[in-house]
Amino acid sequence: MLENGYVLPTVAELLYYHKKGIRSIHESSVNEELSEVVSRVNNILAKMELEQLSFVEHVEAESEHPQMISRRAFFARIGSNSKNTVLTSLTPIKWRFNEHSFKTSNLFKGWSFFKIKLNHEDCTLCKACFMICPSDVFRIAEDSLKLTDHNCCGCRLCSDICREKAVQITDNVHISEEESFSLVQANCKKCHTNFPSWKGAEELCPICSSGDKPNFFL
Structure with a gap:
């Protein structure tokens, strides 16, 4: 999910990824800042009794572990319909115009x-x-x-x-x-x-x- 030179994801972004089915973060060298963000996200997920995020050093074949994917594989696997939705939300320049996609209350109804x-x-x-x-x-x-x-x-x-x-x-x-x-x-x-x-x-x-x-x- 993360590659060299990545921008540190926010809590809202990771919750968005979780809602889209991501459960593992591919990162060979986990830094303290990223660990802190993931810890905050997992605390939130725990309160909602949802599966938490984890770190993995190696990404297996998608057919075996569909929930453990790299960022490149993530964009490659999504279909044309979901691609338009996800890319529009994740493109930095579009962030300000699609903030509702990342609003946690919209992602997790009832919470x-x-x-x-x-x-x-x-x-x-x-x-x-x-x-x-x-x-x-x-x-x-x-x-x-x-x-x-x-x-x-x-x-x-x-x-x-x-x-x-x-x-x-x-x-x-x-x-x-x-x-x-x-x-x-x-x-x-x-x-x-x-x-x-x-x-x-x-x-x-x-x-x-x-x-x-x-x-x-x-």
């Missing part, structure tokens, strides 16, 4: 790879995290705030933008779950618009209570 902790006592429901999140983790449905950790890609933009530091993201492989927080609708006495509230006791919406317009994206 979440990050834990989202929301401190609603500090959260002002300003919705900055809603707007900046690329994965639709946060959403308001009628009278509740839904957090879908399965969608989280671990970018941590939500925790970075939160001025109240009310959102925390940690690496945590677990069965997916959706967390729900109860909300009530309040009416701002200054701008007279309705806004979601934790208790309904707030007299001003987050924008009016801040004294100025939010500058999250300036």
Whole structure:
């Protein structure tokens, strides 16, 4: 799977390879950095009770060991349909346009790879995290705030933008779950618009209570 002069694969890439059927990594001289990445991947696979990756020094004939292949053999064996899919995803220049192919939550349905902790006592429901999140983790449905950790890609933009530091993201492989927080609708006495509230006791919406317009994206 790896040859001389290779670029060290990421955890997401190795999980992608695993999903495509790769179980062994051909590497005659395993370095410490690669071992660390593979160890992280195997810890994730172990939590999902899936077969782990291993290192092999020699690649046998494909007919005998179809799951132990070199990178050259990997591209040679895939058919025309799968070739288009895999090559498009693995080509470096295409990475930015095919990131969903490597998104771990898309590869392993029913599993979440990050834990989202929301401190609603500090959260002002300003919705900055809603707007900046690329994965639709946060959403308001009628009278509740839904957090879908399965969608989280671990970018941590939500925790970075939160001025109240009310959102925390940690690496945590677990069965997916959706967390729900109860909300009530309040009416701002200054701008007279309705806004979601934790208790309904707030007299001003987050924008009016801040004294100025939010500058999250300036």
